[in-house]
Amino acid sequence: MRVLFRRDIECQQFVELITDYLEGALPRGLVKAVDRHIAACPDCTEYLAQMRRTIQITGHIDGQIKGEPPPQPLPDEMLDALQKAFEEFHNSAGA
Amino acid sequence: MSVPLPLPPRPLPPDESSFVERLRKGDSRAFRELVTLHQASLIRLASSFVPSNAVAEEVVQETWIAVIRGIDKFEQRSTLKTWITRILVNIARTKGVKERRTVPMGSLLSDTADHAAVSPDRFSGPPGRGEWSQPPARWSELPEEVVLSGATIALVIDTVRLLPEQQKWVVMLRDVEDWSSSDVCDALGLTEGNQRVLLHRGRSTLRSMLEGRLGVAS
Numbered sequence: 001m002r003v004l005f006r007r008d009i010e011c012q013q014f015v016e017l018i019t020d021y022l023e024g025a026l027p028r029g030l031v032k033a034v035d036r037h038i039a040a041c042p043d044c045t046e047y048l049a050q051m052r053r054t055i056q057i058t059g060h061i062d063g064q065i066k067g068e069p070p071p072q073p074l075p076d077e078m079l080d081a082l083q084k085a086f087e088e089f090h091n092s093a094g095a
Numbered sequence: 096m097s098v099p100l101p102l103p104p105r106p107l108p109p110d111e112s113s114f115v116e117r118l119r120k121g122d123s124r125a126f127r128e129l130v131t132l133h134q135a136s137l138i139r140l141a142s143s144f145v146p147s148n149a150v151a152e153e154v155v156q157e158t159w160i161a162v163i164r165g166i167d168k169f170e171q172r173s174t175l176k177t178w179i180t181r182i183l184v185n186i187a188r189t190k191g192v193k194e195r196r197t198v199p200m201g202s203l204l205s206d207t208a209d210h211a212a213v214s215p216d217r218f219s220g221p222p223g224r225g226e227w228s229q230p231p232a233r234w235s236e237l238p239e240e241v242v243l244s245g246a247t248i249a250l251v252i253d254t255v256r257l258l259p260e261q262q263k264w265v266v267m268l269r270d271v272e273d274w275s276s277s278d279v280c281d282a283l284g285l286t287e288g289n290q291r292v293l294l295h296r297g298r299s300t301l302r303s304m305l306e307g308r309l310g311v312a313s
Contacts, residue, residue, distance in 0.1 A: 010220065010224040010225060010226055011218060011225065011226045011227045012213070012215070012218045012220075012223060012224055012225040012226075013223070013224060015212045015213045015299075016211075016212055016295075018212070018295075019291055019294055019295035019298060019299075020291060020295075023276065023291055023294075025287070025291055043227045043230035043231060044227075046230070046231045046232075046233055046234070046235070047231045049234065049235055050231055050234050050302055050305075050306070051298060051302055053234055053242065053305075054298055054301050054302040054305055055270050055298065057242070057243065057247060057248065057251050057301075057305065058251055058255070058266065058270040058271060058298075058301060059270055059271060059273065060243065060248055060251075061248055061251050061252045061255065061271055062139055062271075073134070073135065074130065074131070074134045078156075079127060079130060079131070082126070082130055082156075082159050082163075083123050083126060083127055083130075085159075085160060085163055086121075086123055086126045086163050087121065087123050089163045089164060090121030090123075090163075091121070093167070
């Protein structure tokens, strides 16, 4: 089956085109070539699934630093202090 | 360790130009709203670029002060969100450079390293046009609790923190904060093409690190 698509793209090219493919940034002809390759290549189908998985897992991180608890929501006193800075700046700029 | 929940949507204020007008007129309720809306995302971003939560909080604090001082000059060529993030990026970059002098935690993954998404050793055939000789494992057969385990998430957090800086900003904004590519280009001053190259390198590195944990060969 694969041999039919030899003139299209190969696995090693696919792994470099994958982001442009997922981003919808490939020219139409190349999209078709990628689609044909994936349809014929179970390993690249798996690679595509892995990349989607990777994006999904990355969406679950929250920037926390190892060994430290995740950042807490802004405490009220910080919010009050920022609001005060805002008001002071505005009053002095308007004065 | 538990799996963090997906991030809640962060809608922009519906009518941004009237919102900006309120800020310019000194409406402190609007400013509180703005801080509350963006604080969590700014802290998350800053935390990935500096060595501690304390420094991240400083970066965000300085960002808000810069927003207060600069809102009159904000020309609304971009959204408030991308403008504020651009300020944060600049402050975090300056801080990151300062901190790295004392904390040797700069990127281990060089920006000039070999950029192949997958090592050429894993293909056979003509160079650059090889077929898999060591194909990817079937992650789809792994139980969900392994794929999304705390250890997996921790590995991704560590890897993101070690990405070269530009890749890290792009990955954080696109895949963690779920921004559109045009907003990312706007905030970071990148072309669409450059943004995609950075995203590709970042995501490929993450996939390859995950492969070490979730299995290499089928």
